Amino acid sequence: xxxxxxxxxxxxxxxxxxxxxxxxxxxKARAYEKAARAIGGHPADVSxxxxxxxxxxxxxxxxxxxxxxxxxxxxxxxVVEEKRALIPAGVRELIAIPTLGPKRAMALYExxxxxxxxxxxxxxxxxxxxxLKGFGERTEENILxxxxxxxxxxxxxxxxxxMETAEEIVTGISLITGCEHCAxxxxxxxxxxxxxxIDILVAARRSAPFMDALTELPSTAEVVAHGTKxxxxxxVDGVQVDLRVVRPDAWGAGMQYFTGSKAxxxxxxxxxxxxxxxxxxxxLFETEGGRRVASRSEEEVYARxxxxxxxxxxxxxxxxxxxGLRGELPEVVTERDIRGxxxxxxxxxxxxxxxxxxxxxxxxxxxxxxxxxDHAPNLSMERMTDEKVLAQRERVRSLDGKHHGMRLLHGTExxxxxxxxxxxxxxxxxxxxxxxxxxxxxxxxxxxxxTRRLVRACENPQVNIIGHPTTRLLGKRxxxxxxxxxxxxxxxxxxxxxxINAQPDRLDLGDEDILRxxxxxxxxxxxxxxxxxxxxxxxxxxVGTAQRGWLTPDDVINTWPLRRLRRFLAKxxxx
DNA sequence: GCCGTTTTCGGCCCGACTGTTTTCAGTCG
Numbered sequence: 251x252x253x254x255x256x257x258x259x260x261x262x263x264x265x266x267x268x269x270x271x272x273x274x275x276x277x278k279a280r281a282y283e284k285a286a287r288a289i290g291g292h293p294a295d296v297s298x299x300x301x302x303x304x305x306x307x308x309x310x311x312x313x314x315x316x317x318x319x320x321x322x323x324x325x326x327x328x329v330v331e332e333k334r335a336l337i338p339a340g341v342r343e344l345i346a347i348p349t350l351g352p353k354r355a356m357a358l359y360e361x362x363x364x365x366x367x368x369x370x371x372x373x374x375x376x377x378x379x380x381x382l383k384g385f386g387e388r389t390e391e392n393i394l395x396x397x398x399x400x401x402x403x404x405x406x407x408x409x410x411x412x413m414e415t416a417e418e419i420v421t422g423i424s425l426i427t428g429c430e431h432c433a434x435x436x437x438x439x440x441x442x443x444x445x446x447x448i449d450i451l452v453a454a455r456r457s458a459p460f461m462d463a464l465t466e467l468p469s470t471a472e473v474v475a476h477g478t479k480x481x482x483x484x485x486v487d488g489v490q491v492d493l494r495v496v497r498p499d500a501w502g503a504g505m506q507y508f509t510g511s512k513a514x515x516x517x518x519x520x521x522x523x524x525x526x527x528x529x530x531x532x533x534l535f536e537t538e539g540g541r542r543v544a545s546r547s548e549e550e551v552y553a554r555x556x557x558x559x560x561x562x563x564x565x566x567x568x569x570x571x572x573x574g575l576r577g578e579l580p581e582v583v584t585e586r587d588i589r590g591x592x593x594x595x596x597x598x599x600x601x602x603x604x605x606x607x608x609x610x611x612x613x614x615x616x617x618x619x620x621x622x623x624d625h626a627p628n629l630s631m632e633r634m635t636d637e638k639v640l641a642q643r644e645r646v647r648s649l650d651g652k653h654h655g656m657r658l659l660h661g662t663e664x665x666x667x668x669x670x671x672x673x674x675x676x677x678x679x680x681x682x683x684x685x686x687x688x689x690x691x692x693x694x695x696x697x698x699x700x701t702r703r704l705v706r707a708c709e710n711p712q713v714n715i716i717g718h719p720t721t722r723l724l725g726k727r728x729x730x731x732x733x734x735x736x737x738x739x740x741x742x743x744x745x746x747x748x749x750i751n752a753q754p755d756r757l758d759l760g761d762e763d764i765l766r767x768x769x770x771x772x773x774x775x776x777x778x779x780x781x782x783x784x785x786x787x788x789x790x791x792x793v794g795t796a797q798r799g800w801l802t803p804d805d806v807i808n809t810w811p812l813r814r815l816r817r818f819l820a821k822x823x824x825x
Numbered sequence: 826g827c828c829g830t831t832t833t834c835g836g837c838c839c840g841a842c843t844g845t846t847t848t849c850a851g852t853c854g
Contacts, residue, residue, distance in 0.1 A: 281826035
């Protein structure tokens, strides 16, 4: 269903988890984790590599290469199956709960036979954890809070996972004879940060071949419903996919209807009613007599309602109808407008890929400029030093302009300390072309302190971008508590951009905060924070999020020509 | 299990924070 590399990454990560849970060699578990990440971030398809080719991937040795080959050939790995037989799948789910790791998950299973999140919640309720060594009252509270966070995601899946699944299905279905159009719709087309299920729409005269094709996909685990108008399946990954087939002349109405949102559609249908019309997934009809007046394209449907075509990312009933009626819809930023990525890593810190390869891949995307921003020393696990970063600068300078004239900016991702201070003194920072600053620790310092901390970072004349400003992890960790309006005002006042981090588990800032920040006059940077070549493509999710925040190219500093960008980066004129 | 030698073993990202302990284990980034 997903890329083979990601399938293998998930498998190796699962094996690593199982080793950790069963109390295996810690370094062995870590080796599998490292290899999992390396394979997930490897640009070439691992299902086309032999053992020798696999071993060229850093972190993959003889043993892991053999297991990958075994998986590609047979779809399974014997030793992983053996481990799975020892530990119920539910025990592994327990370690998805923040603050609960492999050791205590195993203790819960061994001592209380707990093997699901629900059982754990019940056991806490029944005060069964009290007598367990290593568990106390605070631990119970933390676990319950973690479970609540997990459930908040409500079974929704990350945007990127849904996108990969959907695109694969659309590609497959488009090949079927008689398919005039095929596309995904729903919250996925609107680029919501998480997606409940995947809606696929087909335009064709006969529906049966498409319905059958969906139920027969290799990744289909269960057929939920199978009819002539609609078929629903659940994939092996647990994602529900709904397929609808409409007649080709109803394509536009179908897409409009199935893209939603519900709130947006209520508005469009109300407008139709006032015009003496009725809007459904089959078209726009006259109430009297039922003559069809529009249905072939979305543009046609919107036009007949007196509206311009509205980008799907705006269809949330957040004012887009009114703006459309007034002819004041924003020209939202698109992926094509982005001239460069301003927050990326290399293998000098926690990235997977050497500088030269990241730069070449960025140039291949057609960027005019590209910033390399590895971690700074205070994130001690990354072991950055003055010497290392200065040596990197030399390499960056020597590559500058060498790929299709793409310009390179040498930067860093600074750590905003508890008091708002950053890693290096002003003088040293002035040597960088660009500085991203982000919170990586002390997430719960309290609202007032956190606000001060972020404002102080904005006021630093060398800080250009606040990276992943709320530090949230979707379904895992809430954003830090700060008076964001005060932070947004500080950004606008000091000429500091807010990042829209495109990592699918971050999407930070999120759409609602962007809408607020925009009113303060803040500028934004849509960045991937890429740690490998494939992650450069996460840009689309950042752009989708920016669109949901109604941003135009003028709001986004990395759509600007380099000259204008440099003026912004100079901040107080000192760089 | 991987890797790079000081080349077939011995290190491997290291420190902070939390809560449970009474000196430390587990978790996280």
